[in-house]
Amino acid sequence: MSATTAPSTRRPPSGTGPEPTRRGPRALLASIGGQNVGLLGALVVVIALFGSLDPNFLGWDNIRVIGEAATIAGLLAVVQTVVIICGGLDISVGSQAGLASVVSAMVFTATGSSAPLGIGAALLAGAAVGLLNGVVIIHGRVNPTIATLAGLAAYKGLAQLVSDGRAQGYVLGDPVFVFLSRGRIAGLPTMVWILALVAVAVHVLLTYTDIGRNIYALGGNDTAARLAGINLNKYLISAYALTGTVAALAGVLLTARTGSGQPVSGSEGLELQSITAAALGGCALKGGKGTVGGTLLAVALLGALQNGLTVQGINTFWQNVAQGLLLVAAVVIQQRRNRGRAVGLPA
């Protein structure tokens, strides 16, 4: 008999003491890394490795470069996180971004170089396309994977049709676009600020509001959520609409970066990148689990890795192999820490 606490009350000794969230340094660690220790570790290793190989890697300039390069995929990964928590998936984010890129440049040109109109039109188009995804999934009862795979093809085709497959317009004569692509605020690129803003907003939404609770609930157990009176349809459709809007924002940044509206180039493959980041960041593809913080950590890891490999002048082939290995290594470390189940399906 250990002398824990003499159970004079009816509360069992290991009972539900009011012990709330931890405070102090552990709380910070928990909120940043927590179950993402594997990722954090991998990030540290990557930074230490490439930093020691080339001190410039850790220079402020290069960190900015990494940030800018990661922004577009990062934005998509953040909204992908929301969709995945909902138990869905959006494979069409890249195509949506491409469509928005073209729309922004074409409306910009057509309205005699009005950046607000161009950007506004792109965001509207993105929201509409996202809404369409949601409606097809909910009211058409189409599995999200299929629906957005269909969107991947259809929206890409649409972008190509409206643009005739060519890069559209030239926006870098406009100060707004120049600011988006090359501007800085407090030393950080505008693009990075945008990512930070969106990420914080989504994080707050998920963590501090009842909307966020409901999102986790419906992704975790849709039957239970339904019986708890959550309007699943409204939430899911909103999630896809949000995704469309943020994908459109990514498309606008794409336009700003390349200087013209790109129907396909630069947005193809973003779906896989965003899903990779979300999954690596701890999202369960079954839904109900995941955090913006974890996803951003994964975005940072992938961004740093890619940049480091290029700085080291390693060719694509080795880069591919290295990326695969790191991806597995990060997750294995994570699983060891979390002590996943030894026998049977590890999920």
Place this chain on the structure above:
Amino acid sequence: MSATTAPSTRRPPSGTGPEPTRRGPRALLASIGGQNVGLLGALVVVIALFGSLDPNFLGWDNIRVIGEAATIAGLLAVVQTVVIICGGLDISVGSQAGLASVVSAMVFTATGSSAPLGIGAALLAGAAVGLLNGVVIIHGRVNPTIATLAGLAAYKGLAQLVSDGRAQGYVLGDPVFVFLSRGRIAGLPTMVWILALVAVAVHVLLTYTDIGRNIYALGGNDTAARLAGINLNKYLISAYALTGTVAALAGVLLTARTGSGQPVSGSEGLELQSITAAALGGCALKGGKGTVGGTLLAVALLGALQNGLTVQGINTFWQNVAQGLLLVAAVVIQQRRNRGRAVGLPA
């Protein structure tokens, strides 16, 4: 309501019980189409439409062409079906095929044009890579999506490394490869025979053996399967190894068709195609559900659609849009028939 079996128990009249075995003529229908009526309908529409627009579409020659073109993706879709039923996913199938393609051509060349050695080496490599996937997933406890995403990058990199990123060798001087690529048996291309053989074998495995039933069990509920004494690890690893081997077979056919070992070209994107076909064919991405028949139907539909659109000279942009629309339409029809739940997640 319908007079199938007099419900002595109080099964609800709206009973959609599609699942277990029925007998008689309905059984046949059930086994071919059954819940795939939407797909079957879409296929009929596609064939009727393109057939009426261009009689060549229905010509024997063109059907052969469709069959050949669909073979490689079809093979991968068949094994993808197995993996998905297991509750897994293999995103690396395309890269595995690319690796096998390169290996087959390089070994063929290195052994002084020995087709059996080339093909054998490729299959071995495929099995090994598949086994590696399985081991990483089971013993590394890495989520299948992440593990095979890592594989997608790593095996592609490997294929590029061994081939230096270029097409390897030339195999069409060899009668075996010529037979694989251009041969016919009873009027049908060799490739199509190979697909048929693999599909039938996998179908038999899934439907008529206890191995197959165990696969459905562990995909449907891994805890139940574990407690029932099914060796999950063995099954899962075998499923990935099988996938690797069949992906390698697809790689060999790729070599035969293109005449040389292709590290990337022709195998990139196959993962998405195979997952699309499996999902469209009725596999639940959560596992435990799916049939080879459904998947093949989806492969046929996608193949016929693609061919038809090209035959009609429709440009790529419209093709993308049309493909997206059809994908959604097929599933919507299907869902209407199966009367999915009105409220809540459609998955």
Place this chain on the structure above:
Amino acid sequence: SSGQAPSGSSGDVHTVAGKMSLTYLQKQGDQEYFIGEAAGAKAKAAELGVDLKVVNLGNDANKTVSEVQSAIAQKSNGLIVVVPDPAVGPQVVQAARDAKVALLTSDDQICTTGPAPASCAKGDLVPRIGFSGAQMGGEVGKRAAQEYAKAGWNAADTRTVSAWKQDVTVCGDRVKAAKAAFAASAGAAVQNIDVATDNTPTGAQDKVAATITANPGVKHWVVWGCNDENVQGGVTALQNAGVGPNDIIGVGLGAYLACKDWQSGKPSGMKAALFINGKDVGALAVQTMYDRLKSGKDFPAEAFAPTRMVDATSWRTAGVSCG
């Protein structure tokens, strides 16, 4: 039939009396240059009263074989192909020959007897319309060398950047030629850096930005690549890193993105670009095929559409259309 018979001529092909139907199969059909090529081909076909289908092959060697077979099954009279990978050439030749269909290639060469056109006997090459990758790369390298000489930079603090997607064979050919031409005519040994990209402007931008990190001491940069996307991305990355337009020599390939820089009227690191007019190639290819099938006129072994090196001052007059 193992298809080893030499000669690129299409001796078995008969002339077509009635309505002619042709198929133009292009790699990377959603890329700007090839879209132009398709447009040129279609315009010419309409003019000649020929039925023309254009098929996008992507980067897929396997799809090439499928689509060639499909076109043959559709009773197409003549095929014009741009293969994603020359290694698939013999398969295409074989299929066309079996079906007695006329075969012409554009842009990229293929060989009847083996996967590598470079080591192919002249007579075994399939007749071709277009430009050669080596030739294009050569012009880019030469122009870059001229600009370099004009700028009077010091080789020690200059680097050349070659940006391309490393698993695309034809990209490798272009870049190799550009390097060789630059080395031959620059008169100084400038160190080169290979940058692996995905052939998109943002991909190139990110990769070149990382490259700048790795080479902080470099003052002057010369950029070329597989296409305009690579060069434009590279130039943008350099400008974003604070390298002035006068310290950059970007020589594009295609001119469709370079022209946007010039159109804006601002100083740009994009100093020149090789304008290759896809429209001309497409039209010429269709015309050549038409002549062959209508009147039995033999294919020329090779026919070239004109290319032109353009820059900020000359691009409009050269006919570059900037969307």
Place this chain on the structure above:
Amino acid sequence: MTTTPAAGLSAENVSKRFGAVHALQDVTLHFPPGQVTALMGENGAGKSTLLRILTGDHRPTQGQVLLDGTPLSLASPIDARRAGIRIIPQEPEIIPHVSVAENVYAGSLPRRAGRRLDRAELRRRITADLARLGFAKVLDPDLPGSRLTAAQRQLVEILRAFTGGTPPRAIAFDEPTSSLSEHETEALFTLIGRLRDQGVAVVYVSHRMKEIFRLADRIAVLRDGRVAGVVEASATTEAEVVRLMVGRDLAGLFARQEVATEHVVLDVKGLTTDDVRDVTLQVRAGEVVALAGLIGAGRSELALALAGDTPIRSGTVTLDGRRLDLRSPRDAIAAGIGLAPEERKAQALFLHRTVRDNTALVSLRRLRRRRFVSKSRERALAQEFADRLRVRAPSVETEVHALSGGNQQKVVLARWLARRPALLILDEPTRGVDIGAKAEIYQIIADLAREGVAVLVVSSELPEVLGLADRVLVLQNGRITGELGRSEASEEAILALAMADDLTAAPQGGAGTDTPTTATGAAR
């Protein structure tokens, strides 16, 4: 005690930790062959954990498991199965897209040469086994697993245990009767008796005292992960077992006074769904009405229909005088109806969310300002109910999947008790809940009734029905076959109504594949 290698199954100095939680500490227990050893203890005492260790599903942090005196290396459930140890887990594990027959024989499907599945044999076996075990009437072997009710799922698990080829050496039942009604429970007991006679070591976990004393030879009690005592069943009393479990005497039996008012809260007329026909009932404010019946009688369906989740084909539902148009659970909740559903894992819990999250979910509107949820108020709410229902968890920030089955059930109840709807529907509210907490739950229900809440309880546990309800409505075959006031209600009366059809009316649809008469045999 442990010096001589004894026959049967034993745990020796077994400890198990989950992070900071000591689920088991130094447990040494012996389960002799040919005896039924009941394993008792409060929710979270460690019963399921011990069973999982015995069957190789969990690895002990310390200690070992012995079968007939030889240590087993239980690396996995497969090894345990090979050694002849079986378990019926607390939560039935059903394979969704596979028939009942395949569900039952999963892992040991009959096969012919070359691993060919022998479907004819499978059919023969399932038919025979269903008839032999007396479940033919309540379980259709062709139904897919996804369409089974809670009770049917549990029957599948039971079938699994009794249908293996060779009889097992040791078998553990983890609350097998928690959603079964008397009839099936009786059948199960006969089967367990047979196992005991065959010399199998039986471990039986249950919170139903009556069952324990009917069935068990010995009673082992766990408290806080330690062995609190092992007693012979014949030499002890309920009170002593309870004392061992909780470490104190429980207050006297729960007794409820009637507080029902005249105000009718729920008024249902002619309600018909796919499985429920023409149900008319009323529940008044302050009244507790129980729905009783056998498996598949339609009680849960009725509850779900009232909660808006099952389409209503005809009939009216009126709440507080307002006619409701129930098209989704949202409508019902908005109107003031709350349902704590039958299956906690499938229908109620978010396993990867915390106790706090799970508890507060339907009360968020009360806890938020703008759309920001006040975490402290949320935590206070969860803590209050966790304390009252004696939820045993390290804190309310623990994820629900780490809770024991009974504690999970309490979280489900807490969610709806905290919301205080006008009409509270509880479907099998005390499934798997221990005696101490049960009393507390009854008390809360009584308190709510006193405050004017109308309560509708679905329960298969007759003592619960009798103790709690002011009125009992008995369903059979989707219809109400009778109503019993508090004074008329008795176990016999309820059972008689529940099986009225079997006794009087001729069975319908004689073409049925399998309707042996064993099922009616229990109507003594």
